[in-house]
Amino acid sequence: MRLFFLGAALAAFTTAHAQMTVSGKISSTQPAKALVFNVPFDCWQNAANSVEVVPDRKGKFSIRLPVEKPQIIFLIYAGKRLQLYAEPGKTLVMETDDSLKTLKFGGSVGKENQFRRQLGLTTYNLGEQTWNDTLSAPEQILTDLGQARQSALLLLKTSRLSASFVRMTKADIQYYAVSKLWDLVWKNGVWTSDNKSKYGQNEWRRTLKAAHEAVALSNANALDSYHYQIMVSYYPRYLQHLASNKDEFTRIAEAVFKKSFVEINQLVRQKGERYWEYTALQYGFKGRVLEYAMASFLINGIDQGNLEYQQEAYQDFAERFPESPYMPDVRKKMKPFLASLVKTEAELADIRFVPNSPDIPTLDSLVSGYKGRVVFIDIWGTWCGPCRQEFSFNQALKDRFKGKSVEFAYIAVEHRPNPEKSWREMIAFYQLAGSHILAGKALVEDLRKIYVQQGNLTFPSYILVDKSGKIVTIHAKRPSDREALYKQIEQLL
Template identity: 55%
Template sequence: MFFRMILFSAWLASHSLHAQLTLSGQIEGTKPGASVSVNVPYDCYYYPQNSVPVSLDAKGHFSTRLTLTKAQIIFLDYAGKRLYLYAQPGRSVSLTAHAQSWPGTVRFSGELGAENAFRQRLGLTMNQLGKPTWNDSLSDPQLILRALQTQQQTGLSLLKQQPKKGSLAFQQMTQADITYFAVSKLWDLIWQNGVWTQKNKSVYDRSAWQQTLITAYQRVDLSNPLALSSYAYQQIITYYPRYLQHQASTKDEFVPIAERVFGKPFAQINQEMKQKGERYWVYSALQYGLQGRALERALASFLINGIEQGDLAYQLEAYTDFKQRFPQSPYLPDVQQYMKPYLASIDPAANPQADIQLLANSARFVNLDSLLATHRGRVVYVDIWGSWCGPCRQEFTYNRALKERFKNKPVDFVYVAVEHGAQPEKRWREAIHFYGITGQHVLAGSDLEAYLRGLYPEQDNLRFPSYILVDALGRITTVEANRPSQKEALYHQIESLL
């Protein structure tokens, strides 16, 4: 968390000279204490920790200023619904709506009012394009694709006929959002239906969606330099490595795909993947499928989002390659700012953290009794996590408030990591220091992992993250303790044991 604060401060400092967007509005009929949430994403990625609540006054008015470096989409959330707003540095946009009919009654004004009203007409403000003529789970994926392509043609025609064209940045972004919308929407439906899981809600199987996705990707230019600001384009580039994987239904089908991507025998690829991890595949797949400015932007995004997500496997290697490949990249200053906390966290001399205790010889701990023997007389909050687990990493952002609440009280924090990927000890250590996770740490061996699984007999697998509370006598009081993000609910659980 300490390094995430440094990262945010550095980002603000590096962007302080850029113009700001003024975002304001009124939502009538709101309840006292209501607020909207605003998020300025890097590309299409949404990170909750970057959302900023903006309070509404008694009449539902709100106003905020956002630092932007380019024309882009920003998110505005209210009452569980999200608006995708077109934004430009140094401009303004305002909206009015009524809470009971949100977001159907939204009206736009301000310098970017016409642009957002046009995108609203297309459906893009709600991440739609026209009105769906299909059923998400019952319709044939090929029928859905054809319907989306028809809507794309209509949208492009409306854009061409628009009397007020807006800025060149607006025209390029909106045209690209329409052009790439079909592929982007297919991905949304695939995740929504759980197509790649055993709980597929679609009546059509994986192979039907797989073939539709292949058809859709074959119709688009993946290296379009005029589409870089488009949310839909960014999404299909983000998922491109998965698209390559999902072209194969079996390992035998995947072998020739992997050999084309890496340009080497699969046996060698397999060994490298074991050493470097999944993100090595992602980085390599982007290099295989993209070129020019599109590749440069995608690799910069890979690095920045690795830091944002805390998914640090292959991060240093990719950063070194990016600097050598694109030494004059306009994205390099941003990448370097994001990388600073990570580089500091892996430098022991520059990063002394006495409150972090990494327990050696982890295999000697076979259960919680052996692990927590030195904590008798104190309440212990056990966090079961993995560096590969996104929700686990997200919870770390709430650690500072948790530990401040129980400062100088007999409460200890013990972190048990379960790692099965490439270079498990390296990834474990890097994540701990990157997030500045104070407390006692152990990398679970097979015996301790089996013991932990046995604490949850009703589950098929150990769920991550999981949290356990142990009282001062060493007794487990619950194996389903609240998460740090649940704040007061967790604080009450811990306080009840003191």
């Protein structure tokens, strides 16, 4: 009996120790808005890891978060995001207002968060910004970031804070330049036709290369660092952007894969873009960092619904790192995906694959088979992140119209050759009850013609068809719009 109580007490202690309490007060003149806390596996803010808390009438709130290691967590409020330092078993007390500009920290990790705020890291900065995002030369931005790094490291030396905090923050400072440059590349759209920066791809390419060469790629002491994790995640994209022409990219790709470019092209077309990413991570990293990078690839693949090469990568990871400390998290994330791969026909009874769907020539010919029912059509692709995000709202939509004359149809537009395997896997994983069409060239062309009259076809797009088979709107609300979409459908019943 004593052993039972000891075990129960130990379990309770472990559970409590693997949590962190965040509390405080938001001063606001507006009605209370929800604070969203996100406890990520690494640097990616995925919705599956978010929890909300609504302050009371006095603006006070308190929430317990599943923090199992020293890490950065996110607070999203009023359209802004803060990066907060967290440790298991600790407390953070914060006071702020609607602007999130006046921040005060207390609790057992209050000093740590106050120090990071002093450096600027809480708001994704490092010191004062001395450049212009679009007008300054990338090389000058990197020089300014180097000066900010030196100043921040000097402050850290005198901080007298915990060893785990100092190690993480030191890495954040060291890798901040790489992380910030990527942020500016995306914000400016440097590798798009709408580059907002005064400088072109060559200038940004040289600066990215200089920033990466100034730091260690495989640094096991930096694994808890948000900005190091950003560098690891973007490394496959970095290799792509290193090339300024096809010949340079061919040389890089052949070095990564150790195969001819013809073979590489065939493999990537067959296995998908994530096969390139997975192989690039193995090329660039080693030891514990490679182990982390592979685990991150798998966990974020599930959280983001990007399932290309997921099963193959998991098998490889399990064989190479069976005792990995990341394995429990990886197995937990992979479990529903692996289960979806072996579902029986009875379990997939609500999922209907339309026979010979690539031969369907037009939208009209498709909807003619559903007369007498309202049809909600989801135009999506396995490659489309926003499409996958909307799937989490599907069950509420279908529950709302259960037993009513509403049909749910999904038209997938794919770019890869032989996309059927990944298409079917994703449908089973998300349990997308309804009719499924894999669009052929004729149907895709018809959709583009329909949308060009009212703007281009974007993904996801949603169409509503009434009971007579007439298209009511090609710009229906999204499942995440909830009541706005429900009202649109109800008006047609």
